[in-house]
Amino acid sequence: MYQRIYRMLMLFPVLLLTGTLVLHAQPVKPFYMDENHPLEERVKNALSLMTLEEKVALCHAQSKFSSKGVPRLGIPEVWMSDGPHGVREEILWDSWNEAKWTNDSCTAFPALTCLAATWNPEMSAIYGKAVGEEARYRNKSVLLGPGVNIYRTPMNGRNFEYMGEDPYLASRMVVPYIVEVQKNGVAACVKHYALNNQEIWRGHINVELSDRALREIYLPAFKAAVTEAKVWSVMGSYNQFRGEHCCHNDILLNKILKQEWRFDGTVITDWGGAHNTMQAALNGLDIEMGTGTDGMTRSVKNAYDNYYLALPFLDELKKGTVPESVVNDKASRILRMIFRTAMNSKRPIGSFASPEHAKVARKVAEEGIVLLKNTGNLLPLDASKYQKIAVIGENATRKMSAGGGSSNLKPHLEISPLKGLQTKYGSKINYAMGYASGPPAYGRAIPSKLNADSVRTEAVKVAGAADVVIFVGGLNKNHNQDCEGGDRLSYNLPFGQDQLLNEILKVNKNVVVVLITGNAVAMPWIDRVQALVQAWYLGSEAGNAIASVLSGDVNPSGKLPFTFPVKLSDNSAHSFDKLCYPGDSIREVYKDDILVGYRWHDTKKIMPLFAFGYGLSYTNFTISAPQTDKKTYEKNEVVKLNFTVQNTGKLAGAEIAQVYVTQKNAPVLRPTKELKGFKKVFLKAGEQQTLTIPVKVEDMAYWDEKTSNWKVDSGEFVLNLATSAGDVKFTLPVQVK
Ligand code: BGC
Numbered sequence: 072m073y074q075r076i077y078r079m080l081m082l083f084p085v086l087l088l089t090g091t092l093v094l095h096a097q098p099v100k101p102f103y104m105d106e107n108h109p110l111e112e113r114v115k116n117a118l119s120l121m122t123l124e125e126k127v128a129l130c131h132a133q134s135k136f137s138s139k140g141v142p143r144l145g146i147p148e149v150w151m152s153d154g155p156h157g158v159r160e161e162i163l164w165d166s167w168n169e170a171k172w173t174n175d176s177c178t179a180f181p182a183l184t185c186l187a188a189t190w191n192p193e194m195s196a197i198y199g200k201a202v203g204e205e206a207r208y209r210n211k212s213v214l215l216g217p218g219v220n221i222y223r224t225p226m227n228g229r230n231f232e233y234m235g236e237d238p239y240l241a242s243r244m245v246v247p248y249i250v251e252v253q254k255n256g257v258a259a260c261v262k263h264y265a266l267n268n269q270e271i272w273r274g275h276i277n278v279e280l281s282d283r284a285l286r287e288i289y290l291p292a293f294k295a296a297v298t299e300a301k302v303w304s305v306m307g308s309y310n311q312f313r314g315e316h317c318c319h320n321d322i323l324l325n326k327i328l329k330q331e332w333r334f335d336g337t338v339i340t341d342w343g344g345a346h347n348t349m350q351a352a353l354n355g356l357d358i359e360m361g362t363g364t365d366g367m368t369r370s371v372k373n374a375y376d377n378y379y380l381a382l383p384f385l386d387e388l389k390k391g392t393v394p395e396s397v398v399n400d401k402a403s404r405i406l407r408m409i410f411r412t413a414m415n416s417k418r419p420i421g422s423f424a425s426p427e428h429a430k431v432a433r434k435v436a437e438e439g440i441v442l443l444k445n446t447g448n449l450l451p452l453d454a455s456k457y458q459k460i461a462v463i464g465e466n467a468t469r470k471m472s473a474g475g476g477s478s479n480l481k482p483h484l485e486i487s488p489l490k491g492l493q494t495k496y497g498s499k500i501n502y503a504m505g506y507a508s509g510p511p512a513y514g515r516a517i518p519s520k521l522n523a524d525s526v527r528t529e530a531v532k533v534a535g536a537a538d539v540v541i542f543v544g545g546l547n548k549n550h551n552q553d554c555e556g557g558d559r560l561s562y563n564l565p566f567g568q569d570q571l572l573n574e575i576l577k578v579n580k581n582v583v584v585v586l587i588t589g590n591a592v593a594m595p596w597i598d599r600v601q602a603l604v605q606a607w608y609l610g611s612e613a614g615n616a617i618a619s620v621l622s623g624d625v626n627p628s629g630k631l632p633f634t635f636p637v638k639l640s641d642n643s644a645h646s647f648d649k650l651c652y653p654g655d656s657i658r659e660v661y662k663d664d665i666l667v668g669y670r671w672h673d674t675k676k677i678m679p680l681f682a683f684g685y686g687l688s689y690t691n692f693t694i695s696a697p698q699t700d701k702k703t704y705e706k707n708e709v710v711k712l713n714f715t716v717q718n719t720g721k722l723a724g725a726e727i728a729q730v731y732v733t734q735k736n737a738p739v740l741r742p743t744k745e746l747k748g749f750k751k752v753f754l755k756a757g758e759q760q761t762l763t764i765p766v767k768v769e770d771m772a773y774w775d776e777k778t779s780n781w782k783v784d785s786g787e788f789v790l791n792l793a794t795s796a797g798d799v800k801f802t803l804p805v806q807v808k
Pocket residue numbers: 153154215262341342477
């Protein structure tokens with residue numbers, strides 16, 4: 072007995088020690104979890120531990136906005152969210168209905184047309200940081216944006232989500248957005264790759280175009296996203312290119328994106344964009360997302376198992392018709408993305424709907440608003456001069472963060488233009504609706520039940536009784552307006568706004584028009600209004616930003632990221648037959664080729680209503696003393712164009728200097744000029760600054776279809792220093808050898 076007690080007492084320290092060791096021993100992390108190891112080795116290690124079924128499970132959706140991880144190995148699911156101008160509210164697991172959470176009301180940032188209109192990459196950076204923080208806070212691994220499809224026609228219902236008509240501007244603006252989003256451990260997903268330049272027939276239209284147009288116009292912003300911003304995911308587009316859907320398109324995905332640009336991230340389908348297992352397996356797709364069994368329409372139990380990259384893919388792998396290396400490549404890419412995002416223990420924690428983010432939204436909105444006309448003395452609107460200010464137009468009160476399709480947002484706050492103007496001008500404001508568009512609805516337009524004549528008559532009465540009228544109109548986010556899933560039906564303003572404006576102009580000469588659109592519109596009344604402001608979809612702080620610009624608290628400094636043609640037939644895509652736009656429902660041929668936007672207007676000498684790059688200020692600037700650092704350049708050199716900008720007016724403001732390049736005596740067709748550099752400079756009244764805009768000689772190249780490569784010819788080039796595509800101030804010849 073004593074002996075037993077003695078033995079136990081002797082053992083006690085040993086037990087104690089082992090217990091302590093057990094309690095304190097760190098569990099050994101599996102190799103792939105240990106962030107001290109190089110990423111590629113972790114990916115290899117995780118892959119080596121996975122079954123074929125687990126690899127396939129990574130490659131397709133498990134719910135509307137998520138795909139599986141590897142639960143057995145502790146590798147988390149991938150959660151995605153739209154994008155691109157705010158983090159979308161939560162959607163139910165397997166239906167498109169909202170989940171009705173109460174903690175997902177976000178900051179609505181201005182739509183990307185507005186961001187592009189700032190012509191300020193610093194705005195892209197603060198925007199990307201803020202929206203990335205919101206996505207991170209909401210635990211999203213992938214933010215479905217930004218979008219960089221080129222603005223080809225003002226009819227495209229989705230232009231508002233993109234960055235305009237110029238590949239250089241879109242490239243410069245998209246890179247900082249992506250870099251800053253991804254610093255949050257959230258993958259940006261640049262979309263829709265590629266040639267999704269219209270919504271009509273987007274699911275199947277087969278786009279035909281030359282290699283030159285593809286390379287020079289439609290791909291550069293995607294290329295910059297991949298090679299410069301190192302984006303972690305790319306979304307394929309719905310349409311076809313050369314007979315294959317873009318979500319599994321050998322040329323676009325395997326050859327260009329993955330081989331040529333060395334993209335190491337994941338290709339995600341647009342929702343329901345996959346159509347065939349073998350193509351999905353072999354043509355570069357990594358994750359198939361969708362909305363039902365066939366991706367587009369139906370939803371059945373276990374729909375996700377029937378996806379092209381689910382059980383049918385597994386079958387092909389088991390049969391050996393698809394080699395295992397194919398799924399290994401896809402799974403490696405997905406693991407890499409998961410390690411970069413959800414499994415990055417050092418990623419910041421994010422923040423959501425904060426006052427700081429509201430400030431970012433407002434700043435970008437204020438910098439992106441474009442003053443297009445100001446011939447009278449109306450703007451900036453001096454409240455002391457007027458007793459009665461009429462605000463007319465449905466867009467003054469309409470919530471514009473809602474609608475538009477997948478970019479629809481549930482904002483924490485949205486200041487309407489009317490609210491912003493009331494805060495600024497108080498009880499001097501008298502509001503009338505003027506026109507009525509109907510309730511928000513997706514996929515169809517529901518007309519308003521209000522009587523258009525009486526709504527208009529009432530507004531004309533209010534306008535007649537006022538000293539000044541602020542008309543807030545434009546398009547909205549309904550079907551056939553600025554909205555996914557359909558194109559516009561007319562270039563004119565909808566809902567009788569042209570007639571309304573005509574009647575208002577008969578009773579009041581002091582009219583300021585504020586257009587809220589993501590697209591150019593016809594303006595038959597332009598000569599009769601005194602001021603015109605292009606105000607985009609501005610998000611949470613819309614009304615405050617508009618009021619700051621109209622009142623002069625902020626001096627407008629945005630410039631157009633696309634051309635406003637006088638009439639639709641002046642636009643390149645509308646200058647040929649129907650096959651050029653919208654196509655015959657099967658094919659569409661881009662007959663305008665490389666001459667898109669201002670490239671078309673310049674080369675064909677068609678005066679636009681407002682040129683690409685155009686925008687006014689409440690102050691004036693002069694540009695002087697332009698000079699290149701040399702006269703002759705080698706092909707790997709950079710031209711340094713130096714010049715001075717002076718603010719010659721009485722207010723602080725910003726000018727955006729633009730450099731367009733012309734090739735003289737080119738052996739192939741070249742646009743009259745192309746944007747290759749720009750700089751936005753803020754100057755106090757009277758201040759001047761000497762600036763340098765670098766222009767890379769390699770950026771002066773065209774795509775040589777004979778060699779399938781970029782080519783810079785030797786010879787004479789001209790640098791056009793301009794304040795818009797329509798206003799060249801100086802031309803400077805240089806030689807390239
Ligand atoms: C859109 C994408 C979007 C996706 C998910 C699609 O209809 O084209 O841009 O990210 O839906 O909502």
